[in-house]
Amino acid sequence: MQSKFVIVGGGAGGLELACKLGRKLGPEAVMLVDSRLSHIWKPSLHEVAAGTLDVHQEGLSYQMLAHDNGFTFVYGPMQALDAGQRLVTVAAIGSGEEQILPERHIRYDQLVIAVGSTSNYFGVPGAAEHTISLNATEDAERFRLTLLKRLTLAELKKDGGVDVVIIGGGATGVELAAELREASGVYAAYGFRQLQAERDVRITLLEGAPRILAPLPEKVSSAALSLLRQRAVTVVTDTRVTAIDAAGVTAGDTRYPAHMVVWAAGIKAPDFLKTLGLPTVKSGQLDVDGTLAVKGVAGVYALGDCAACAGPDGKLTPPRAQAAHQQADYLLETFLRQHKGRPPQAGPYVYRDYGSLVSFGQTTSVGSLMGSLKGLSWFVDGFVARMMYVSLHLMHHQAVLGTVRTAVLALARFLIKRSTPLVKLH
Numbered sequence: 001m002q003s004k005f006v007i008v009g010g011g012a013g014g015l016e017l018a019c020k021l022g023r024k025l026g027p028e029a030v031m032l033v034d035s036r037l038s039h040i041w042k043p044s045l046h047e048v049a050a051g052t053l054d055v056h057q058e059g060l061s062y063q064m065l066a067h068d069n070g071f072t073f074v075y076g077p078m079q080a081l082d083a084g085q086r087l088v089t090v091a092a093i094g095s096g097e098e099q100i101l102p103e104r105h106i107r108y109d110q111l112v113i114a115v116g117s118t119s120n121y122f123g124v125p126g127a128a129e130h131t132i133s134l135n136a137t138e139d140a141e142r143f144r145l146t147l148l149k150r151l152t153l154a155e156l157k158k159d160g161g162v163d164v165v166i167i168g169g170g171a172t173g174v175e176l177a178a179e180l181r182e183a184s185g186v187y188a189a190y191g192f193r194q195l196q197a198e199r200d201v202r203i204t205l206l207e208g209a210p211r212i213l214a215p216l217p218e219k220v221s222s223a224a225l226s227l228l229r230q231r232a233v234t235v236v237t238d239t240r241v242t243a244i245d246a247a248g249v250t251a252g253d254t255r256y257p258a259h260m261v262v263w264a265a266g267i268k269a270p271d272f273l274k275t276l277g278l279p280t281v282k283s284g285q286l287d288v289d290g291t292l293a294v295k296g297v298a299g300v301y302a303l304g305d306c307a308a309c310a311g312p313d314g315k316l317t318p319p320r321a322q323a324a325h326q327q328a329d330y331l332l333e334t335f336l337r338q339h340k341g342r343p344p345q346a347g348p349y350v351y352r353d354y355g356s357l358v359s360f361g362q363t364t365s366v367g368s369l370m371g372s373l374k375g376l377s378w379f380v381d382g383f384v385a386r387m388m389y390v391s392l393h394l395m396h397h398q399a400v401l402g403t404v405r406t407a408v409l410a411l412a413r414f415l416i417k418r419s420t421p422l423v424k425l426h
């Protein structure tokens with residue numbers, strides 16, 4: 001197989017680039033490789049975990065996206081690279097008699113690596129074995145099904161309830177805690193009649209820094225803290241988790257019993273990137289220059305969570321969907337210029353922070369929006385903030401589905417939500 005532009009990783013950034021480039025250049029020139037068959041916007045995984053978003057309705061098939069946007073889709077995980085020969089190896093799917101697809105080799109002119117991130121456990125004993133992370137759809141589904149099982153057991157035994165400990169008070173941990181509280185009230189209304197949400201689903205959020213949402217303005221942190229407290233979420237800051245086992249979490253001298261533990265305390269680049277012979281930084285991210293080209297390797301670029309891109313001030317671009325989206329647009333322009341034989345872009349990619357919104361269930365959000373003047377930000381909360389939060393998801397859908405289908409899908413989902421329980425019960 002071969003393609004002029006090969007993009008590995010169809011997530012928040014890679015998929016947008018494949019769709020936009022595919023619409024301009026077509027399936028002969030643009031190829032997307034992903035280890036999964038369907039796409040879901042990663043910032044919505046806490047909703048999948050809580051059961052408020054049905055992954056079977058939300059997931060978008062890569063084959064459909066390829067057909068509609070004009071790129072070629074290759075199913076399978078990238079496992080090796082020969083940068084000298086410009087050759088990517090995609091692993092087989094299945095093995096032996098169960099093999100569905102063999103190992104494949106793809107020749108490229110320009111390669112973009114956009115494979116996202118995975119959990120960083122910082123060497124905490126038991127973290128990898130006894131926690132669930134929200135890295136991918138399977139993880140979020142595993143959390144949801146474990147929760148349903150735990151709720152059923154609690155209902156049958158009529159004792160104890162469920163203890164959920166979330167480690168990490170960043171956006172992922174805070175959003176999951178809030179969503180879970182909202183969902184637990186709905187579970188109580190459907191079938192789990194003995195369940196009293198706040199009494200029986202006990203949620204504890206542990207954060208190592210002095211405040212939750214530490215990178216965001218203090219006003220956002222304190223608003224988030226009071227919203228979590230109103231929802232009976234126990235928040236403990238300034239605490240370091242030292243070990244995790246099957247029965248709970250230890251933080252110094254304090255023990256937190258837990259039926260379910262979520263790790264939302266840190267991310268790193270996928271380990272296989274270190275085996276590709278490309279330059280990486282300490283976190284394992286690919287070392288890229290201001291044009292998002294991997295340093296010293298011709299024809300290889302990286303974007304999103306897996307790329308270490310320093311801005312003019314030397315600060316690394318944060319691992320966020322808005323950065324992945326901006327970088328996808330930057331590379332789109334680079335490749336279109338290359339394709340048309342026009343000169344390269346005048347300046348490097350520079351991250352523009354438009355602010356952060358943190359979701360608190362289906363009706364409210366809190367966050368800050370950045371002004372065009374450096375350092376100026378506006379605090380937003382309530383329903384308006386929620387609508388802005390929802391619009392970010394819609395903007396991603398618009399980039400990959402187009403305006404009309406995004407509008408139709410949004411309307412369909414609005415109607416489905418009003419005719420079915422708020423949470424998925426099976």
Ligand SMILES: Cc1cc2nc3c(=O)[nH]c(=O)nc-3n(C[C@H](O)[C@H](O)[C@H](O)COP(=O)(O)OP(=O)(O)OC[C@H]3O[C@@H](n4cnc5c(N)ncnc54)[C@H](O)[C@@H]3O)c2cc1C
Nearest residue numbers: 009011012013035042043077078116304305319320321322
């Ligand atoms: C619960 C949650 C909430 C979040 N909320 C926000 C938010 O509100 N705002 C914000 O800006 N950011 C948020 N983020 C962060 C945001 O989701 C990420 O920064 C963003 O998704 C990164 O985009 P990406 O394109 O780099 O990677 P991803 O979106 O993670 O996509 C990576 C893709 O690569 C594929 N892949 C992985 N390995 C391979 C391989 N070997 N071969 C082929 N394909 C592979 C994966 O299947 C996936 O499709 C949140 C994250 C989580 C988990």
